[in-house]
Amino acid sequence: MPNNQQSKTVPPLIIQKSRLQSVSNNYETSQQIPDQTDGFTVKKNKNNKNGKHSLPHSPNSPSQQSKTFVSSNRFSLFSNYSEPSEIQNDHSIEIDLEPETTTPVIKPPPPIFIRVVNDFNAFCNSIKMLTNGEYFSCKSSTNGVKLSTTSADSYRSVIKFLQDSKADFHTYQLKQDRAYRVILRNLHHTTPIEEIKNELLAHGHQTRNITNVLQRNTKLPLPLFFIDLEPAINNKDIFSIKFLYHTKIKIEEPRANKLTIQCLRCQAFGHTKSYCNHPPKCVRCGANHLSTSCQKSQSLPAKCALCSGDHPANYRGCPVHKEFQSTLQSKKKL
Template sequence: MPPINLYNTDVVYLKKSIKNDLKIDNFLVKELNDNHAVIYTKSLVDYKNICDMLTKTEANYYTYTPKEEKKITLILKGINKNYNCDDILHCLKTKENESLKFEKVTQLATKRSITQNISLPYYIVQASPNSSINAIKNIKEIDNSIVTWENIRRKPIQQCTRCQRFSHTASNCHMDYRCVKCGESHKIGECKITSEDGRDKLYCTLCKQHGHPSSYKNCTEYKRRMQIKEEMKNRIKQNISQRHMSYNNYVQTGISYSNAVRSNNINNNNYNNYVQTGISYSNAARSNNVNNNNFVSKSYNENTRNINNIDNNNSINKILEELRNMQQNFNKFEKQLSEHSVMIAQIMNWYGILPSH
């Protein structure tokens, strides 16, 4: 379940309320500082009940949409801009099946299109969380029009339009309002600063400086967040690269185990003779400064009398034991990679690094 970020709340009283009033015991609270705590839950029901309680008590908190409720959102192209959204939704519903259910269609609008009062031939289509993205993209025509689908381009960093903080959106925010222009606690559209006023009246609640709004991309706080995001992405790539290197230590492309155990191009017969005699290669190589081929031949001739007494099963058992150890190490690595991949995906999703599904 996604975390619940809570501000300016008595954590001790909160825990008692969750346990006594909601009868929830399976949750955790992490206090980041005196004013900021994070609640972690195990089930969707507990998550919703705690959020409802915080909303009723008018607590300052923000969270994220659970994966089970996250709607699939795509851009529809190829439909005339004069179409009614309800008509498009009606056409889409005729194509629904068990793995596909459409919920909402809205026409895409940008700041420029709103200012110029023009309509764009693009539509935002939302489907149920259980719908198949591939099934949606397989729809090639709507009302006899050839259409295409595209994923929504996410902003580099999510910024809430309600409280102006980063890493979440206004749809999951219950923090106090902070105006993007003046920083005061009033709702959107109630600010007294107009476009005719100078930039000196603008105030950023993030860097605490005058001269720009809180949504300014050259704000020092925004740049700092972008740097943190890049460092996080690089750290994740580095961890994945290290795990791939660890994997390559166990498995090398094009090299079999039998070839790997050969040292310095010694063939199998000579290699077994060289190992089973108990003579190390380094000690033998020092003798009279002979090359490898002479050493192998000499070692073979000198130990001919002992060959019949050597138990070949020992070498086979050693190889089998090495193979078993390699398999165990690979299984451990595969398990760790799977666990860390899930954790990495959750962190990137919560902080807006990956697109929402």
């Protein structure tokens, strides 16, 4: 007789791989799998004390093992950072690299000191026409009128007008017309001036004036020359010249003159004869003529053109000179 228990056929157990792959990665928080499924007993993992199962995972899924050490992403602060656009970067670079432009400061022309002005209204009308409407200013004092212009062209026009009118005035040289002066040492005093000019021209320097220096007391010539160069960009290159006309020479800047400037035409202090249009005064006799044309004998006592004392006008002990010196010192202290 057949055994009924043996006649029972156990259905085959089929484990679908897709079912296992569909388990969530976060399986610890998902629904637990029952211990028995369709009569199949699943062996519990001894290491899983909570009854949770360690399931296989796909190669593309992250590891399911718990991490012993957890570290935060130190670059997470920059996750929301957005780089500026290329246009903004180019614009900022253009601003940073833009060179600073500075306008050169143009100094005004020197003032003009007119000693006698008989009609100030007519004088101002004449200056208006000469300056073509440009701004000018005047300042009156007991010594005359101080006229200040704003451009070199206006300055030159006024100077020409005053010279043609034979006005009593003095002024100073324009800075752009000022020569660049240097001292040439160790060159023999008999060296021809034209040879010095040609030698310097070969080095790229154009001279305006060359003067041999005389000893102050003995009036003997010295191996020393004052050289005035025309204003140029390469004026300072002249100091690199070491040999000139078969001679080892030295070129240096002139020393500052601490003596009071005195005009050799009118004998007044504070300006030079080159820009003086005052009536001439003799340095020896004080008469109204140039010192070079004086007929006074050397045996006769001198007469100062400034204080009428018995000394020449260039005497440093003159009371007028001392007063001028004290005025300069008081202005320097201010």
